[in-house]
Amino acid sequence: MNKKDRASTEPSTEATETLLSHLIELRDRILRMFLAILVVFLMLFPFANEIYTFLATPLMVHLPEGTSMIAIEVAAPFLIPFKLVLLLAVVLTIPYTLYQLWAFIAPGLYKHEKKLAMPLVASSTALFYLGMAFAYFVVFPLIFAFFTATAPEGVAVMTDISRYLDFVIMLFIAFGIAFEVPIATILLVAMGATTPDKLAKKRPYVIVGTFVIGMVLTPPDIISQTLLALPMWVLFEIGLLLSRIMEKRKAERLAAENEGSDPDGGTPPGGQSGGSRPGGTPKGGPGSGGGTTPRPQAAAAAASAPAASGTKAKSDPNAPAPDTTDDYRPMTPEEMDAELDRMERDEAERAKADAPDADENTPPLTPDPSPASGRGEKAPPP
DSSP: OOHHHHHHHSOOHHHHHHHHHHHHHHHHHHHHHHHHHHHHHHHHGGGHHHHHHHHHHHHHTTSOTTOOOBOOSSSHHHHHHHHHHHHHHHHHTHHHHHHHHHHHHGGGSOHHHHHHHHHHHHHHHHHHHHHHHHIIIIIHHHHHHHHHHTOOTTOOOOOBHHHHHHHHHHHHHHHHHHTTHHHHHHHHHHTTSOOHHHHHHTHHHHHHHHHHHHHHHSOSSHHHHHHHHHHHHHHHHHHHHHHHHHHHHHHHHHHHHHHHHOTTTSOOTTOOOSSBOTTSOBTTOTTOTTTOOOOHHHHHHHHHHHHHHHHHHHHOTTSOOOOOSOTTOOOOHHHHHHHHHHHHHHHHHHHHHHSOOOOTTSOOEEEOOOTTOOSEEEOOOO
8 A cells, every 4th residue: 555545544633633632521521420429429438327227217117026137248237338328429420420421412412402402311310310219208118018018927027238229229220210201202202203192092002011111120029010110101191291292382383483484474486465466456457367477478578568669659659559557468479570570670770761871883792603712802894
């Protein structure tokens, strides 16, 4: 490969600098994310045991008397609160993490994409937190009361702290994702993948799907499955309602834009929407053709009519005055031919009147019959 081919395949200096600047910016923003998580973790770590106790409260209030939670592994009393605080720091810094991602990708988005992305990011974060709160305050008390009440006689319910943390994290993630159903519905409608009417027709399948998802994401009990499926169904209906409102506003905005671009109420350019034609001629008047717009040939003939009529008035004083009731009346082919002949005669008469008197005795020039001569010469006198 010669130098010219190598230079054509290598990226330009500007492209390399742009890529490096983007990579440096991405590295800086990722470092900021980790730094924020580290700061929140260091702030919460001294309260790790209290935070775990607060998380285990829905189970501990339903434990039988004389029982408590246990730690099977040796390092579990230290590692489990440490793990909980680290996960909590990640969850609490989600808004800042999303802001850093948004600041990185926002310069490459269009204006309408930015306008749609910001509310979706904010609402999705709020819904995720709402799903976790619903799981802690509504679901946990019900399912833990059910589990402890159905324990066989002689079985002491003493849950391991590690197993409990894994269980509640799974429920937090399941309910947090399940509460994103309205966002998913709005995105599908906004991208044009479906319409609110089509989604409404598929409501039975959606209901069955919510129960299937609840069965997969939750423990194998009917209570947690139902408590996850019912909110998903309600949130689907909310997303369907919001998508209908969004589509209605979009249609109104498009209608307003169309009205603004066509202030005459939809009349095409060059047409007439009123009851009269230009020049004050009433609709349906003589030669108006029922108020229709004149053809281009008629307009050209009408434009030449004033000059032609003025010439005719000079040459023929007794000629009738032209009809000016409709300036756009087209001329017939016979009238056009007669007008052209008259203009030619007038032009010939003016040229003859302006030309100097010619010598009648001067014979006209005749071409030389000789093939060697290419010029015309005077003929010999008779």
